[in-house]
Structures are given as structure tokens and as C-alpha cells.
Amino acid sequence: MPVHVLILGGTTEARLLAADLTARPGVRVTTSLAGRVSRPGPLPGVVRSGGFGGADALAAWLREHRVDALVDATHPFAETITANAARAAATAGVPAVVLRRPGRRPGPGDRWHSVASLAEAAGLLPGLGRRVLLTTGRTGLAAFAHLTDVHFVARSVEPPEPPLPPDIHVVLARGPFTPAGETALLRDHRIDVLVTKDSGGPATSAKLTAARELALPVIVVRRPSLPEGVRAVPDIPSVLARLHLDAG
Incomplete structure (x- = not known):
């Protein structure tokens, strides 16, 4: 069976990650969008739209669809989604990675x-x-x-x-x-x-x-804090390393 990765998307990083993973043999990708944008751009792999209905419903979805890994690549301010994803992954026993682009810092003249x-x-x-x-x-x-x-x-x-x-x-x-x-x-x-x-x-x-x-x-x-115990990675290579797909 191929490895099934669920990406919580809506960002450029999520789209790039989906493209990378779908090009790899033995990997199946589903990208979930919140449905807040009426005309999202095209995405590789399977795409679903709309929320899951909370952490417990997401955990059930992970089990039902035999998800092997969850990547939260949502917007840095999607605080509720990130909290629900962390709870759902822990409940379902699914490895989870949070992908967050680095924030900005003021420079000279700002x-x-x-x-x-x-x-x-x-x-x-x-x-x-x-x-x-x-x-x-x-x-x-x-x-x-x-x-x-x-x-x-x-x-x-x-x-x-x-x-x-x-x-x-x-x-x-x-x-x-x-x-x-x-x-x-x-x-x-x-x-x-x-x-x-x-x-x-x-x-x-x-x-x-x-x-x-x-x-x-x-x-x-400022960005909201991540849930307790959750740490983010800054880029796609870091996600692949966490999923042990960096050599594939």
C-alpha cells in the first residue's frame, strides 16, 4: 500500500509540498482546503474542501482513510485548525508535522x-x-x-x-x-x-x-503560539526528513 499523506493546505508551501510528494513513487497525497477561497488554484493529488468538524472528527477521518502522516501546512494564523490537527493526530496515533514559513523581523529603516x-x-x-x-x-x-x-x-x-x-x-x-x-x-x-x-x-x-x-x-x-509540545519546521526538506521521505 502507498504511504498516504494528508496535507492541511491553503498556502504556497502546501502546494509545493503536494507537488513534491505526488511525484514520488509509493506516496498518495490528499490536500484538504478549508473552503474559504471560492476559486483555489489547481493542486496535484486528491483535493477535499471544507472543514472536518473538529479534532475528534478529523481523528476519525485519519483512521477511516488510513492516513500514515499528517502535515499541517496551513496559514500561520490558522490557530484553531492547528490545535485541532495536533489533537487529532495524537488521538489517531498518526505522525504529524507542522510546516511554517519563517516569520519576519524588522530591519534598518523599518x-x-x-x-x-x-x-x-x-x-x-x-x-x-x-x-x-x-x-x-x-x-x-x-x-x-x-x-x-x-x-x-x-x-x-x-x-x-x-x-x-x-x-x-x-x-x-x-x-x-x-x-x-x-x-x-x-x-x-x-x-x-x-x-x-x-x-x-x-x-x-x-x-x-x-x-x-x-x-x-x-x-x-504577531503570530499565535503553537499548541503546547508542538514544534514547527521551516521548509519542505525538513518535512521530508521528518517523514523519512528525504531519500525517496
Whole structure:
């Protein structure tokens, strides 16, 4: 029987890992997507969409489908999914690996303000600017809905979920973005502060470069902690080594 690997996906790393594994003889890959994006890109292997219904339901799915290894390659802020995956893998006795791209650190010229939540970011905004670019995803904008004297430009792949701030302009766009394009966006909308999450990866670097060049303050929401006892690996070779597939 081939080795069955379940990837909890939705990230670039998950797609690259699925491509690597499906090219290997004796490996069967299923990628699970949360279903929050209506038109996800193509993925190799078997793809399922929608949640499992919690840790116990995921553990049952792992047993029923004879999964040999679970790779959590979800977004660094998918806190609930990561917690459920860790519990499910332990319950089902399935080896699990968490793949997380490294986070970012401020460099020379960066004006970063690190916060623990979107609510904390909203609390800082009145003292930093009145024209804000939000690149925190389409959920969670309710944290800014009470700010009536701030103009927001919210960028996301799909329309953000209400409630929203009263003064908001939505930009629907999918990266990758370039520093030149991000600089133009910031200038065109006269942005004076950027709010983002520490998602890591090259897809998020352009806006940070643009903000640095324009000397804009950036509010960066820190990543949630991993579940107790769970450790992440930073790249695909590390996942393959943990799964003992690095020589295959």
C-alpha cells in the first residue's frame, strides 16, 4: 500500500509540498482546503474542501482513510485548525508535522509596532495615522469597525466579512505584488500607516519594502503560539526528513 499523506493546505508551501510528494513513487497525497477561497488554484493529488468538524472528527477521518502522516501546512494564523490537527493526530496515533514559513523581523529603516491582536492594532491606530491600508485578510475587520474617523483601504482576495468600518474602500487583488506596485498603491491612496500580519514568505515582502521606503509606520500582528509540545519546521526538506521521505 502507498504511504498516504494528508496535507492541511491553503498556502504556497502546501502546494509545493503536494507537488513534491505526488511525484514520488509509493506516496498518495490528499490536500484538504478549508473552503474559504471560492476559486483555489489547481493542486496535484486528491483535493477535499471544507472543514472536518473538529479534532475528534478529523481523528476519525485519519483512521477511516488510513492516513500514515499528517502535515499541517496551513496559514500561520490558522490557530484553531492547528490545535485541532495536533489533537487529532495524537488521538489517531498518526505522525504529524507542522510546516511554517519563517516569520519576519524588522530591519534598518523599518518603523514596526508589534501587537498581539487585531484589537490591539485598532487601539494603536488613532495615534499613528488616519489613512490606513489593511492587509490582514477578509476576516476580523470587526476589530476596526468602531473607528469612525479613520479611512481604511482593505485589500483581500475576496470581499471582507462584515461588520466593517464605516469609511472603507475595498481592493480585491491577489498577489504576488511588487515593491513598485505597492508604493504606487500607498501613494495613490495617501496611506500613512500599514496594518498587516506576520505571515512571512516572499508574497508579503513587497508592501513592507514599500512602507520602509516611504518611512511609514507598520503595525504587525504577531503570530499565535503553537499548541503546547508542538514544534514547527521551516521548509519542505525538513518535512521530508521528518517523514523519512528525504531519500525517496
